[in-house]
Amino acid sequence: MVGMDDVYAVILAGGGGERFWPFSTARLPKQFLTLFGPRSLLTETVERVRSLVPVERLLVVAGARHAPLIRRHIPDLPRGNLLQEPAGRDTAAAIGLASVVVERRHPDPVMLVFPADHAIADIRGFRRTMRRAVAVLRRHDALVTVGVRPTRPETGYGYILAGEPMVGAPGVRRVRRFLEKPSRTRAVRLARDPRCTWNAGIFAWRNRTIQRRFAALMPELWGRLCRIRDAWGRRNGGGVLAREFARMAKISVDYGILEKSPDVVVVPAAFPWDDLGSWSALERVLRPDRTGNVVVGEHVGIESADCVIYGTEKPIRTLGLKGFIVVDGPDGILVCPKARAQEVKRLRQAPVRRRR
């Protein structure tokens, strides 16, 4: 059994997308919603992670405006374990912040990183996978990613192309390349390729290792992180954090570090996973009825099939509607073809027309 006493977990809860509009908004992002079951995605993520580490070694990085929401979702999270981003600066900055805070608590812990808003149904498979990732780190100084076996040619995900196997760690392989959101044709090929897995955004590394990478590959960002670390807990700590964070590059850890590092390995996920990237994910999480419709709420349909119908306030009636998403939420009503669910966030910028 692998030791977990020096393991810290970081949940990245800073996402603020609008792809689940009219439910998710900048004010209330997806991780806080209970669209898919009785508990929010954040609550489910926290429960999963707490099966690995106690809450004292769990850090949550989130936007400062969402701090009250985080406290409501995780009431017993120690105050100092909520790291408030003054502004959204993508995952490199968020992970870097967690890294310098963890450094003050332990000389060289193992750090696990988890997105707050994905769906993982099999908690035992999840624990097995993460313990395996930690076991790899006990023998190799690597950056560990978790790769999910593709079940469809998804064009919205990033793919990991694995290379040679690691000696002494069956199933674990070195990463040869990261492939971001492929074309349809390429996705079909990648999904069939046994060397390819989906990048779940779940990582594991020793804290010193990731810090060395920050210093080498993102020196400017690392300089700012060091200034934040040195001022942390001091009188001017908040001011330094705000100033330095605002100036950080908005870059993902995948792009800023992983894609440029030689020692990245991929551990196969022993669990099904979904990033719940858009409303069309609902048909993978809930079960479609005989007509292929996924319905939450009350629906009356004639010749309506393969739709996602979501509305809990009042009935939705559709006639001759095939392959569409219809959502009634607190902030409005959405109608779009399922195939274009990824583009829902574009609607935020579109001009408003008003009549009467």
Next chain:
Amino acid sequence: MVGMDDVYAVILAGGGGERFWPFSTARLPKQFLTLFGPRSLLTETVERVRSLVPVERLLVVAGARHAPLIRRHIPDLPRGNLLQEPAGRDTAAAIGLASVVVERRHPDPVMLVFPADHAIADIRGFRRTMRRAVAVLRRHDALVTVGVRPTRPETGYGYILAGEPMVGAPGVRRVRRFLEKPSRTRAVRLARDPRCTWNAGIFAWRNRTIQRRFAALMPELWGRLCRIRDAWGRRNGGGVLAREFARMAKISVDYGILEKSPDVVVVPAAFPWDDLGSWSALERVLRPDRTGNVVVGEHVGIESADCVIYGTEKPIRTLGLKGFIVVDGPDGILVCPKARAQEVKRLRQAPVRRRR
């Protein structure tokens, strides 16, 4: 100038359709709604008709359950001028009821009949047309219909095929045939045919003439009407009305009388007209924007065109939606292709699916 002192007007306000669901319902039919402008269709109809006859000679036939609504829409309607149908029995029964009530007030008046829920923008053209219909009746004992010049090959309307012109009444012609809801191909031909007009459901006749037709063509219904007339105003009047009305055939005056009468004439309408039969009518009443969308409320659209978007409670956002109707109303949300707007009433009977 034609005399109007013996003219009675009857507004048929008994319709109870659901084609404007989620606004119109059996509880609140279309004629009471303000979907198309600041005033209800009934209010507009009453104003038009009052430009022809005083309110004392205006009768309104409506479902008993809607009596309070009628009184709110026409506060100064004399109490005895609201004829309450115990049940919906289509236009032959409604007109017959008005006929026997009018008979008690005047030995042989002219009766004008109007649907309560159509759109007629040109009130002067309307008055001119109706005065002309009355003028025809001063010289000929006929059943007068009003025919509207078609502006499109509408398949949802009834058509009137005119025959030879009436001597001494320019533009007025004898009716050769009524043609109900034609096929698409036939509608294209009819709309082009100068002899064809739309049947607007507006009629004029002497009361004795229509009663003779009832007696000859619908003798059973006429018998019931006579029993209602004889009991009218007596202690058992309500009971007789309820009993006889419930047993009447559900037949339109067009089908029960006009199509079988030899002396029907058609006066051309000097006004544009729309029966507002479904949500797609909105694009004829309101002006589409540059993208062809007709919007009431707040709409954000990307690649959305030729839609009818109606929602005043919260914003509606659409992406890649072409030729659809989206309506957010008090009783629910409707989504269907514009071309199938006529079928919305079918949704009432469809099974409800509920989840979570």
